[in-house]
Amino acid sequence: MSGGTQAIQRELARHMQEASDRLEFEAAAQFRDRIQALTRVQAHQDINLKGVGTADVIAAHQAGGQTAIQVFFIRAGSNYGSRAYFPSHARDEDVGAVLEAFLGQFYAAHPPPATLLLSHRLPHAALVAEALSVRAGQKVRLVVPARGEKANMVGLAAANARDALGRRLAESTTQRRQLEGLAARLDLDAQPRRIEVYDNSHLGGTQAIGAMIVAGPDGFMKAAYRKFNIRGDAPDAADGEAEGNAMAPGDDYAMMRQVLTRRFARALKEDPERRREQWPDLVLIDGGAGQLGVARDVFAELGIEDVAVAAIAKGPERNAGRERIFLPDREPLALEPRDPVLYFLQRLRDEAHRFAIGTQRTRRTQAIGRSTLDAIPGIGAKRKRALLHHFGSAGAVAGAGRADLEAVEGISGEIANKIYEWFHPDG
Numbered sequence: 001m002s003g004g005t006q007a008i009q010r011e012l013a014r015h016m017q018e019a020s021d022r023l024e025f026e027a028a029a030q031f032r033d034r035i036q037a038l039t040r041v042q043a044h045q046d047i048n049l050k051g052v053g054t055a056d057v058i059a060a061h062q063a064g065g066q067t068a069i070q071v072f073f074i075r076a077g078s079n080y081g082s083r084a085y086f087p088s089h090a091r092d093e094d095v096g097a098v099l100e101a102f103l104g105q106f107y108a109a110h111p112p113p114a115t116l117l118l119s120h121r122l123p124h125a126a127l128v129a130e131a132l133s134v135r136a137g138q139k140v141r142l143v144v145p146a147r148g149e150k151a152n153m154v155g156l157a158a159a160n161a162r163d164a165l166g167r168r169l170a171e172s173t174t175q176r177r178q179l180e181g182l183a184a185r186l187d188l189d190a191q192p193r194r195i196e197v198y199d200n201s202h203l204g205g206t207q208a209i210g211a212m213i214v215a216g217p218d219g220f221m222k223a224a225y226r227k228f229n230i231r232g233d234a235p236d237a238a239d240g241e242a243e244g245n246a247m248a249p250g251d252d253y254a255m256m257r258q259v260l261t262r263r264f265a266r267a268l269k270e271d272p273e274r275r276r277e278q279w280p281d282l283v284l285i286d287g288g289a290g291q292l293g294v295a296r297d298v299f300a301e302l303g304i305e306d307v308a309v310a311a312i313a314k315g316p317e318r319n320a321g322r323e324r325i326f327l328p329d330r331e332p333l334a335l336e337p338r339d340p341v342l343y344f345l346q347r348l349r350d351e352a353h354r355f356a357i358g359t360q361r362t363r364r365t366q367a368i369g370r371s372t373l374d375a376i377p378g379i380g381a382k383r384k385r386a387l388l389h390h391f392g393s394a395g396a397v398a399g400a401g402r403a404d405l406e407a408v409e410g411i412s413g414e415i416a417n418k419i420y421e422w423f424h425p426d427g
Helices: 005-021 025-042 095-109 125-136 148-172 175-186 252-270 289-302 340-368 381-391 394-398 402-406 413-423
Strands: 054-063 066-075 078-085 115-118 141-143 195-203 206-216 226-229 282-286 308-313 324-326
Touching (some): 025 381, 054 148, 066 095, 125 141, 175 340, 206 252, 226 252, 282 289
Antiparallel strands (some): 054 066, 195 206, 206 226
16 A cells, blocks of 8 residues: 555565475465455556656546546545546537636635646636635646646546446436437438447458447347458358458458348348348448448348448547438438437447457457467567566456556566557557
8 A cells, every 4th residue: 555566566476486486386376366466456557647746637528418527636646536527517618618617616625736637728727727726825737738648647537537428428318319319310210229330340451350239229239249250252151151252451341341241141041021120220330431332232232222321430530529420322411519319329339349349359369379478579488477477467467557567577668568559459
């Protein structure tokens, strides 16, 4: 609790090695278990801040006309907890203005620390800083970090705010109302009972994965999720009977064509009368006009005419809130950034992306073999041994943050970043 965990961990690793050398494997296993337990306690995932004694990290996220604000309380360089808040405000109020009003209310009841790390700039930052300084009896700095460890901390708080708001919106707005709104926006004949969302993932054009997630009136139907191991020639006979086409590595159009062909060719063969309620009312593709065209071509080739299809493309510079929805024979549809239907579509797309990335990562891990550390460039036997001694298992190494990795003897900042990015390729 006083911050001496690294020294304790090194001592436990020494005892574990000595017990192993003496062939006292039961004792070595006990030391290993202690190392793993200590790792779980201290694996902060970059939550601690070096060089910042006392600060509050405050990040805001807006969606669906609501705002979540996440606060991390940093004291003596360590995270002493966090909490999410949901301030009331006008539906069209800017996130900076909402954050500014929140700070005034929050620090009316709490003494402000010397530093506030914020996710957004405030409309009247100088006035707020002056008022908080008077309240604290010391100078209070408002910082919006652009890079480095502080920016990573703010990013983590923002991710927590996004997740908290997602849970709140899911609780306050029923899935059926979201489906009704979706049907109205897309001009569907009725509220969809089954939505299938498709996404692809690959690693430099290799180990390509196609993913299908399913949602309905009761939320995500995870038992119906399906993965497709994409190959450059023909698909697996077990996954579908349609012929595949040779494709260039990373050809997203060809991958999507293979996935959709396999899925619906098999559905036509196994359930042509559609009695099993496993046919979708709406197919959503992660992509733009090109991906929509591929889906329409596949449906035309298979003679499927009564399944609605749409594609949702990320906005300029991949900005959330500026997505465009591509529909057959219509101009692209752009919903208001605060529209709950857009947020619902984003959730569907993000779940498909999460499933695709997770499936692809699992496949890569399985391909590596028993030790995930062996395939990381620059990690030889000595560094591998140091990592395993420090963390107790390869799984604990995979879950460690950059700061924890860099604390291992022989692991530089550059190597720590390489290890972290290997296990977290999507950021």
